[in-house]
Amino acid sequence: MPTVPPEQERPSEREPHQHREVAESFGTDAERYDRSRPRYPQALVDRIVAACPGLDVLDVGCGTGIAARQFAAAGCKVLGVDVDARMAALARQRGLEVEVAAFESWDPAGRKFDAVVSGQAWHWVDPDAGAAKAARALRPGGRLAMFWNAAQLPPELLESFAEVYRRVIPDSLAARQWAVPVLDAYATQCDRTADGIRETGAFGDPEQWRFDWEQPYTRDELLDQLPTTGGHTRLPAAELREVLAGVGAAIDAVGGGFMMRYATVVVAATRGDAA
Secondary structure, three states, rough: OOOOOOOOOOOOOHHHHHHHHOOOOOHHHHHHHHHHOOOOOOHHHHHHHOOOOOOOOEEOOOOOOOOHHHHHHOOOOOEEEEEEEHHHHHHHHOOEEEEEEHHHOOOOOOOEEEEEEEEHHHHHOOOHHHHHHHHHHHHEEEEEEEEEEEEEHHHHHHHHHHHHHHHHHOOOHHHHHHOOOHHHHHHHHHHHHHHHHHHHHEEOEEEEEEEEEEEEEEEEHHHHHHOOOOOOOOOOOHHHHHHHHHHHEEEEEOEEEEEEEEEEEEEEEEOOOOO
């Protein structure tokens, strides 16, 4: 799955944001990450920008700047914050301003923004502390928006991929993605995010949006992307090679390519008048 859903919370396990070792592993191959990860629907960017009182945007967990560049192209002035210096360095090479910090401990230094956004990253942020920090960084009327690309494999590939993971790495984080339908996993994350927003008392009622779209993948394109996802960045090299070989064989069996369906799911809220 190109974008692994946030890990499902179990009573004996930590929440996703407590898996710091995973959250800080994406810079292992920042170039591959930037090259292979999917972008976001333009309709999403346009909707957020249209609802903002101005064009100053803070991108939380900006990574290599995939979402930030889309907002910059829409006319926004974007500041990124990311915990991984390697990802931040590549984002700077792409022309973005980035500060390296975990968002919960990041200091806005009195700065205020018209939007705080986070693409494919808010599950690595404490949802309560993160929402409170976002409220302090936003101007009255500013927009908070977190979004994720939920990838949905064609049915003919879903079971083939699951079998590869069950055989090679059955107890891994990567294998757990097959245990719950992907949209159910993201629905749980969106609900937890909305709860954190409500807890601040600083926002209006959270809204949830969805944008459906498709993207074709060749075998090589998916194999390029898969090692950048959270369940794979820390796999031993031998296990990763075996997973990629199995996934590649499954794609070859359906003709060497396929169409991925995406649902970009969003949680958004507006900062109240009290600054």
